[in-house]
Amino acid sequence: xxxxxxxxxxxxxxxxxxxxxxxxxxxxxxxxxxxxxxxxxxxxxxxxxxxxxxxxxxxxxxxxxxxxxxxxxxxxxxxxxxxxxxxxxxxxxxxxxxxxxxxxxxxxxxxxxxxxx
Amino acid sequence: xxxxxxxxxxxxxxxxxxxxxxxxxxxxxxxxxxxxxxxxxxxxxxxxxxxxxxxxxxxxxxxxxxxxxxxxxxxxxxxxxxxxxxxxxxxxxxxxxxxxxxxxxxxxx
Numbered sequence: 001x002x003x004x005x006x007x008x009x010x011x012x013x014x015x016x017x018x019x020x021x022x023x024x025x026x027x028x029x030x031x032x033x034x035x036x037x038x039x040x041x042x043x044x045x046x047x048x049x050x051x052x053x054x055x056x057x058x059x060x061x062x063x064x065x066x067x068x069x070x071x072x073x074x075x076x077x078x079x080x081x082x083x084x085x086x087x088x089x090x091x092x093x094x095x096x097x098x099x100x101x102x103x104x105x106x107x108x109x110x111x112x113x114x115x116x117x
Numbered sequence: 118x119x120x121x122x123x124x125x126x127x128x129x130x131x132x133x134x135x136x137x138x139x140x141x142x143x144x145x146x147x148x149x150x151x152x153x154x155x156x157x158x159x160x161x162x163x164x165x166x167x168x169x170x171x172x173x174x175x176x177x178x179x180x181x182x183x184x185x186x187x188x189x190x191x192x193x194x195x196x197x198x199x200x201x202x203x204x205x206x207x208x209x210x211x212x213x214x215x216x217x218x219x220x221x222x223x224x225x226x
Binding site for chain 2: 034042043044045049093105106107109110111113
């Protein structure tokens, strides 16, 4: 399947600081990427849809000023968690849909574990 | 009401047996249905997709879809210890996917 890479895989940051997570599609161009968050033993929750060259579309209840998404190229989307707090500690996963694939098929990056201390 | 519901499990099956996982969804206009496998601490991996009513087989996996009943299932035949994971049901309409909380499967050697 298609390859989606995320970096870093694990990050620890101090409360009040910001942290950036990168998501790259390695072998295809992705006009749309998705960012999910998953708390332990819970489902994946879609946070936002990242559109290349335009503003991200955020899901209800997700603070767009706290979770900054930038999709500057067809192969890179970034999620910046600003002024992180311990409750932001979670597993953040990006995904992308390759072109010319069956509808709604998406492939996930490896995920990024964020711990805010 | 949750959009996608799954039994959380754990579902424990002996090696070589069939594991049966169920998923129901609430949005009748859903068009695409997926099963993902997620190992602990890892991101989900796509194992099956199904779009039409009926069965779809891929190796030891069979997905079954019944849109009238808003029900999708996954059968894992000849279960192996490596199948021990959490299985996520995902349901899509337009470009969005909604995920269930997952069913944890444990295959006993």
